[in-house]
Amino acid sequence: MSNFKERLKNGDQLLGPFLNLNYPAIIEMAGLAGFDFAIIDNEHGEIPIESAINLVRAAKAAGITSIVRVYENNPELIGKALDMGADGVQIPNVGSKEAAEKAVKAAKFAPFGERGCNRYVRGGKYSAMDRTEFFGKSNERTSVILQVEGQDGVASLPEILKVKGIDVLFVGPYDLSASLGIPGQVEHPKVIAQMEEIMEQAKQVGVAIGYFVDDIETAIKWKKRGVQYISFACDANLLYDAFKKSTTLFQNS
Template structure:
């Protein structure tokens, strides 16, 4: 299976959930279900880095690309996510070009960045990989996904897009709606127009755009509009919907 970064480069549209539950079986189910990627959420989920590595292992075995969302724009968190073998690192709370550049540097080995070199990590096969091949290839194989959040991030979007090394610029629909004066109206025509404008700007910079959706119908619509990286709800929410639908159907059945 092609790496997530390569699939994005080829223009593929990929679809995957956030994973908050702390169990590798969730990643196995995601892979068996046919998702392209899963975002292992250490920002809002229950996961620590020592559990996240097992989630990455399960994802790889199940054929779903593992992305780790770290809980801050900190070099040690970004490096750890990549050391454990994530195919992509998703960094939240990016509000400026300076912050975007710092995140990219943390995710890249020299000369492109400042990521610490260690070949005794899972990403390097615990030293099984040739060190020159590993250090030379990692920058080209791992995806850097930056979440533009808040009014500052939306205002600085054009400047952020000038940073080299970003693979996906992830724009939260609720932040964007607030910046347009239509808070919460994530299907408003003005928001759609703004996203389409952002997509053109990102495409010119060689960067894919990411977007969050709550339901499959919305995902399909944004897919038709050209979004490449679509994150879909979260495992806990999807489980709740399925459980509650079944429970209601049983309780409302009249004998």
């Protein structure tokens, strides 16, 4: 089992940014700064799946867990991300038990899944890793994070949570707010109430909860509420905020 998965099972609360910029040094800096993980974003950022491998390499060098968010629940994309050596995959828009099963099967080798078998990839150390170790232990090491973002997923949550192999159930508050008819109002009582209901259901079956936040104050708030996998903003806006703070102070001095 990976250290990341062990920490989740032990109840640790972990913090990491989304990465939208295709520059390996950023994930190295995230690791050096003490973040627990980073999400390499193939869904919304400028990082194509083929380029993610260099960010995964940089993450390994910096000792930070690499999670690749694929842009759809597609077995080929999920398998490719793991073949690159990513520690885990994050799958968007999971709205049913069937979708959850499809994602988990794509991330696991037989007999627990249907991931394509090829050890001549970075994930298998280009065949330097013993085949028994690669095929035998990858299922245990790989983290699977499923995103619930709409009311279809919320309604299906009792069935989704029955699927074995889910490490984190991630809630996207912006999409959740939109599905409730209040787009962008992530602090609205309806969003908070639904998030708390989701957390309670996940807690009952021992699945860690993930949540996206824009700022560190909100991250601390949700940490106190028990969220374990806290996605903190993204590299682009963190860099912009630092730039803007400096220019504003300079111009107003």
